[in-house]
Amino acid sequence: MSKSDSDKRAIIIGGGIGGLCAAIALEQKGIEVAAFERAPELQEVGAGLSLSVNAIKALDKIGMKDALRQLSIPQTSGGIRNQQGQILSLAQRRNNDNNEAETLILMVHRAELLDALLQKLGAETVTLNAECTGFAQDESGVIARFADGSEAHGSFLVGADGIHSVIRAAIFGKEKPRYSGYTAWRAVVEFDHPFLQQGTSETWGRGARFGIVPMSQKRVYWFATNNAPEGVIDSPTQRKQELLKLFGGWHTPIAALIDATPESAILRNDIVDREPLRNWTKGRVTLLGDAAHPMTPNLGQGACQAIEDAVVLADCISINPNVEAALKAYEARRLERTSRVVEQSHRIGKMVQNANPVVCTLRNAVMRVMPASMQMKQLNWIIEHEV
Numbered sequence: 468m469s470k471s472d473s474d475k476r477a478i479i480i481g482g483g484i485g486g487l488c489a490a491i492a493l494e495q496k497g498i499e500v501a502a503f504e505r506a507p508e509l510q511e512v513g514a515g516l517s518l519s520v521n522a523i524k525a526l527d528k529i530g531m532k533d534a535l536r537q538l539s540i541p542q543t544s545g546g547i548r549n550q551q552g553q554i555l556s557l558a559q560r561r562n563n564d565n566n567e568a569e570t571l572i573l574m575v576h577r578a579e580l581l582d583a584l585l586q587k588l589g590a591e592t593v594t595l596n597a598e599c600t601g602f603a604q605d606e607s608g609v610i611a612r613f614a615d616g617s618e619a620h621g622s623f624l625v626g627a628d629g630i631h632s633v634i635r636a637a638i639f640g641k642e643k644p645r646y647s648g649y650t651a652w653r654a655v656v657e658f659d660h661p662f663l664q665q666g667t668s669e670t671w672g673r674g675a676r677f678g679i680v681p682m683s684q685k686r687v688y689w690f691a692t693n694n695a696p697e698g699v700i701d702s703p704t705q706r707k708q709e710l711l712k713l714f715g716g717w718h719t720p721i722a723a724l725i726d727a728t729p730e731s732a733i734l735r736n737d738i739v740d741r742e743p744l745r746n747w748t749k750g751r752v753t754l755l756g757d758a759a760h761p762m763t764p765n766l767g768q769g770a771c772q773a774i775e776d777a778v779v780l781a782d783c784i785s786i787n788p789n790v791e792a793a794l795k796a797y798e799a800r801r802l803e804r805t806s807r808v809v810e811q812s813h814r815i816g817k818m819v820q821n822a823n824p825v826v827c828t829l830r831n832a833v834m835r836v837m838p839a840s841m842q843m844k845q846l847n848w849i850i851e852h853e854v
Contacts, residue, residue, distance in 0.1 A: 472790045475499065478611050478619050480599045480634055481627035484516075484540050484577070485756030485773030487584040489625055490592055491529045491689050492781035501619055503597040503611065505628075509585055510578060510849075513652045514734060515680055515688025517572045518851045522771035525778045528854070539573040540683050545667040547834060552718030554670070555834040558843055572667070572767070574682050576655060589748065599628070602692040602752060609751045614759040623790045625780065627773070632758035638749045644739035646697040647763050647813070649674070649820050652710060652735045653690040656728040657681065660720045663687065670717060671831065674822030677714055677721050689724055690764075694822055697737055706733045738763050740813060743806035746798060753794045755780060760805040765815040768808050768849060776801055778854045808849060 475498050481487050482504030490500045518526070518539070526535055547556040558571065585593070598614040602624055611619040626634025630644055662668075662679070669678045674694035682688050693713055701709060707730050715722045740761045747754040756773030780797045787793035821827060 472622055472690065472788055475623065475784065475790065476501070476621040477784075478609065478621035478624040479503065479611060479627055480611060481629060481632075481756075481758070482506070482593050482595070483627065483629065483756070483773075484581060484584065484770050485777060486625070486627035486740070487581065487588055487593075488529060488774050488777035489627060489755055489780055491531075491584065491588050491783065492777045493640055494588070494592075496781045496785035498781070498784060500592055501621065503599060503613070503619065503838055504595050505598040507596045509581060509593065509595065513657055514582060514690075515682055516575050516577045517573050517576060517680065517767040517768060518774075519771055520570065521850050521852045521854075522774045523570070523573055524853050525774045528778050529587075531583065531587060534587065535573060535575070535580075535633050538579050538583060538683065539575045540681065541570040542572045542574060542680070543570060544665075545571055545669070546665065548668060548670045548718065550670060550672045550717045550832055552592065552670075554749045554830055556839060556842060558839055565715055574667075574680050574688060576686075576688075577770075595803065599633050602634065604751045622796060623753070623784070625753055625755050626758045627755040628758050630757045630761040631739070632754065634752065635644050635758050638747075638752065638754075639744070642741070644741055644761065645738065645813075646818050647738040647820075648694055649701065649816070650695045650735060650737045651690055651692045651694045651764075652706060652733055653688070654728045654732045654734065655686055655688050656724070656732060657685055658687040658720075658727050660723065660840070662720050665799075670721070671819055671827070672717070672819055673824060673827050675713060676819060677717060679721075679724065681828075687724065689728075689816055692738070692820065694820055695737075701735060703733075704730055706730060706735060722786060738816070740809060744802075744811050746802070748794045750767055751790055751794065753780070753797060759801075760809050761774045762805075762809040763812045763816045765819070766812040766849065768812065772808055775852070775854045776805075782796055782854075804852070 470567040477500045490502045545558045603610045653772045663681045676692045679692045680688045710725045716797050747759045755776045783793045783797040805853045
């Protein structure tokens with residue numbers, strides 16, 4: 468079927484951030500890579516992406532340090548507020564040796580990061596408009612099959628094809644994602660306001676939230692959530708009106724930010740995830756990123772965990788001459804950690820999306836009195852991790 472394990476060749480299904488990071492990491496370990504993306508062009512939806520310290524370190528390991536800093540601006544603190552704008556909690560990382568606050572997150576535009584990764588990898592490595600329909604494997608290799616009748620041969624295959632992964636479905640069967648109970652809107656817009664000098668902000672209401680994150684080039688990434696039935700379809704021409712109805716009475720500059728956003732720039736998606744798998748590898752085929760462990764965005768770790776996956780996968784493949792053993796080692800290193808992130812993110816979503824006024828009052832009171840250091844300690848196992 469393919470070359471021997473001593474001359475490994477990777478097939479990567481999916482050309483998103485996780486897939487491209489995996490391709491870069493594997494090539495840097497001397498592994499031949501062929502990546503396939505079903506879309507006719509590589510693009511990410513127009514929204515922001517927060518990269519916490521764990522992902523920044525992982526990207527540095529695959530040579531993205533300079534490009535990443537050029538695309539982003541560092542955020543050293545983040546505040547949680549109530550609807551009136553009063554601060555409930557202010558999170559900040561410890562100071563470094565120069566007594567400067569360390570970076571909490573880097574905020575980048577998804578499309579710009581994707582473009583930088585593609586430049587690092589080389590566009591010739593990615594085949595576009597290639598819809599994978601399944602695979603076959605035996606003791607000598609794996610074959611990926613595509614809708615146009617073509618095939619790709621390799622020694623192992625990585626399914627990095629998102630929450631609706633064809634590769635995952637082929638291994639475990641089709642399964643509907645788990646709906647969180649709330650929907651989300653998001654956009655990137657040019658916007659300038661003194662409020663932005665305070666760094667990132669997330670405002671909690673009753674069954675609703677609004678987040679504001681400054682980006683480079685005088686842009687702002689914002690997101691909003693609201694409890695809603697699953698699958699509600701709205702009119703793209705009425706989203707701004709709906710958002711102003713929901714958030715227009717919240718603190719400055721939320722209404723102005725919504726109003727400054729072109730209607731066409733506002734995206735809406737129901738928030739879903741999946742319960743963690745007990746394993747995600749079968750022989751010479753494994754999963755990565757959202758295909759393996761899709762999660763809600765409450766911890767900002769979806770892309771971050773995919774980037775970690777990519778670095779660990781390349782390490783395991785380069786160390787172990789036996790492909791199946793290498794993929795099992797990759798799974799063993801990643802399964803428990805990603806499962807914990809999935810479930811913690813899901814729990815946080817339930818807590819902050821609670822609409823009961825008594826519960827919300829209590830929640831806000833607890834946030835006010837809990838030391839910021841204690842809140843950061845609860846997250847350190849995630850952001851201080853180094854692959």
